[in-house]
Amino acid sequence: xxxxxxVGLSMVTLLVGCGGSATSSYRLQFDTEETSKLTLLxxxxxxxxxxxxxxxxxNVKGLDISQKEEGPELTFTVETEAxxxxxxxxxxxxxxxKIMRETKAGETPTIEIEGHGGFIETGVTEKHLEWxxxxxxxxxKGRITLGFTDDGRELMRTVFRQNxxxxxxLFVRGRLVAKLQVDTAELKDDIIITGIPSxxxxxxxxxxxxxxxxxxxxxxx
Numbered sequence: 001x002x003x004x005x006x007v008g009l010s011m012v013t014l015l016v017g018c019g020g021s022a023t024s025s026y027r028l029q030f031d032t033e034e035t036s037k038l039t040l041l042x043x044x045x046x047x048x049x050x051x052x053x054x055x056x057x058x059n060v061k062g063l064d065i066s067q068k069e070e071g072p073e074l075t076f077t078v079e080t081e082a083x084x085x086x087x088x089x090x091x092x093x094x095x096x097x098k099i100m101r102e103t104k105a106g107e108t109p110t111i112e113i114e115g116h117g118g119f120i121e122t123g124v125t126e127k128h129l130e131w132x133x134x135x136x137x138x139x140x141k142g143r144i145t146l147g148f149t150d151d152g153r154e155l156m157r158t159v160f161r162q163n164x165x166x167x168x169x170l171f172v173r174g175r176l177v178a179k180l181q182v183d184t185a186e187l188k189d190d191i192i193i194t195g196i197p198s199x200x201x202x203x204x205x206x207x208x209x210x211x212x213x214x215x216x217x218x219x220x221x
Contacts, residue, residue, distance in 0.1 A: 098126075101166065
């Protein structure tokens with residue numbers, strides 16, 4: 001499935017006030033033991049930290065993931081306590097992802113999005129998504145591939161059969177980030193979202209979702 005509209009990701013820039021530098025430490029819990037996935041997730045974690053602090057106008061120093069007896073530990077230093085607190089709230093907030101479908105006549109939407117209409121939950125959530133892969137297209141745009149678990153694929157097959165010719169929406173943290181038209185009753189492969197404005201934006205999205213899906217951040221004293 002490739003026919004799609006990428007609505008976009010919003011990165012809110014928060015300027016934080018002055019204050020002393022702060023060193024933060026987190027215990028990282030990964031939900032996989034695959035060496036290749038652990039490497040990819042560790043790299044994604046560092047990129048997520050850097051981007052989110054950059055969006056706050058902050059520089060990060062000493063960003064490192066080390067293996068301790070209790071498990072992987074993330075440490076870094078930022079310029080202000082306020083930035084450290086904002087990032088802590090961000091990293092420890094529950095990750096939420098949903099696949100929703102367009103409402104049909106007479107249905108009450110779960111959520112309405114200006115310019116895109118109403119959507120209803122399908123039951124497909126973050127627990128049904130396995131991995132997101134980013135890639136570059138020939139026209140210098142980005143592409144992401146959503147890989148589902150076995151249960152997720154079965155649910156998506158039902159969504160496809162029941163919504164041919166209609167749109168489904170990908171919601172991350174309550175925001176519509178992509179809208180896709182269901183053009184077949186069969187889900188033969190993973191869902192591919194094309195036309196993302198840049199490959200970098202696709203990579204940002206993949207990092208954000210993969211870290212949200214597979215990593216738990218626990219602040220350390």
